[in-house]
Amino acid sequence: MPFLGRLSAYYPVVPAGQGVPGGCEEATVGDEQGDARASDGRSRKSGSFTKTGTPEQIRLELRKTLAARDIGMASGLFYVPRVIEADPDAGRLELELMPGLRTLTDLTGSGDARVMPALDLLGKSLADVHRRLRLTPELTLPPPAGWEAQGEDRVFIHGDLTMNNVCWDEAAGRLVIVDWAAGPALGAPVTFASRYLDLVWLCAGVFWEPSWFRRPLYPAGAMCDQFLASYASGCSDFSTERFLRYDSDRVIVAAFHKWGRSRRARFAQWARRERWARWRRASPFLRPDQ
Numbered sequence: 001m002p003f004l005g006r007l008s009a010y011y012p013v014v015p016a017g018q019g020v021p022g023g024c025e026e027a028t029v030g031d032e033q034g035d036a037r038a039s040d041g042r043s044r045k046s047g048s049f050t051k052t053g054t055p056e057q058i059r060l061e062l063r064k065t066l067a068a069r070d071i072g073m074a075s076g077l078f079y080v081p082r083v084i085e086a087d088p089d090a091g092r093l094e095l096e097l098m099p100g101l102r103t104l105t106d107l108t109g110s111g112d113a114r115v116m117p118a119l120d121l122l123g124k125s126l127a128d129v130h131r132r133l134r135l136t137p138e139l140t141l142p143p144p145a146g147w148e149a150q151g152e153d154r155v156f157i158h159g160d161l162t163m164n165n166v167c168w169d170e171a172a173g174r175l176v177i178v179d180w181a182a183g184p185a186l187g188a189p190v191t192f193a194s195r196y197l198d199l200v201w202l203c204a205g206v207f208w209e210p211s212w213f214r215r216p217l218y219p220a221g222a223m224c225d226q227f228l229a230s231y232a233s234g235c236s237d238f239s240t241e242r243f244l245r246y247d248s249d250r251v252i253v254a255a256f257h258k259w260g261r262s263r264r265a266r267f268a269q270w271a272r273r274e275r276w277a278r279w280r281r282a283s284p285f286l287r288p289d290q
């Protein structure tokens with residue numbers, strides 16, 4: 001379904017592995033790390049994608065990555081990069097380098113029709129993650145005070161499910177979910193929260209539109225409908241009413257935490273809220289009776 005034209009010039013495209021804010025780098029064949037791996041027996045060709053952070057962050061990301069990878073392998077719905085080496089004390093996590101990744105942001109920006117099937121697969125994948133992901137008590141981290149007053153529907157979450165952390169692997173034709181850190185925008189690591197946090201986080205991110213001229217250009221609402229319908233088909237606990245009740249405004253504010261209070265940031269936030277509210281009022285999935 002070719003839903004839009006040439007948008008890549010306007011849409012904020014994040015090429016795989018490039019422009020990554022603080023914390024990851026790619027090791028390519030023949031560089032220092034590649035040589036080191038070759039000397040201890042690993043293939044130099046495979047390369048690695050290295051993430052850095054505090055020992056706590058890396059320990060958490062490692063545990064979640066391993067657990068999520070098992071879930072994806074068992075269901076065959078999605079793929080999580082393999083852990084090549086981890087040294088939490090040194091704040092370092094080396095993952096398998098996947099050169100052909102394109103983020104959902106990238107697919108959307110270039111009008112790639114595969115974004116809809118990818119969102120469909122993502123919905124089912126997330127339902128399975130919410131059903132199966134388990135972490136130990138010391139890694140069971142609820143949201144800070146003030147979030148989720150109701151505290152209902154708590155599951156182990158992805159925590160930063162954005163269009164940049166979900167990718168399509170061109171070479172293998174599969175969905176890849178990365179960045180199993182923990183709610184970086186919430187001001188504290190969060191692993192155990194309402195399922196609606198992941199759902200709202202992803203959907204609100206689809207409406208990421210910093211400039212007025214980009215707004216009408218891609219079917220954000222239809223994309224969210226597709227994702228939610230697919231999640232609901234894989235999760236009998238999903239409730240439209242609870243989705244609508246979840247404090248999405250808080251999520252939108254949190255998602256803008258790096259933007260500051262500039263006029264541009266305020267305008268962007270307002271634009272996102274407007275589109276978001278319009279979709280919630282008119283979505284055929286959320287309001288089937290209209």
Ligand SMILES: Nc1ncnc2c1ncn2[C@@H]1O[C@H](COP(=O)(O)OP(=O)(O)O)[C@@H](O)[C@H]1O
Binds near residue numbers: 022049081180
């Ligand atoms: N194993 C990988 N191989 C290649 N590219 C990757 C890999 N993991 C992530 N990426 C790409 O790099 C981007 C940033 O990685 P991510 O793990 O999300 O880091 P951050 O925590 O900085 O957001 C992702 O959006 C994805 O496009």
Ligand SMILES: [Mg+2]
Binds near residue numbers: 164165179
């Ligand atoms: Mg990321």
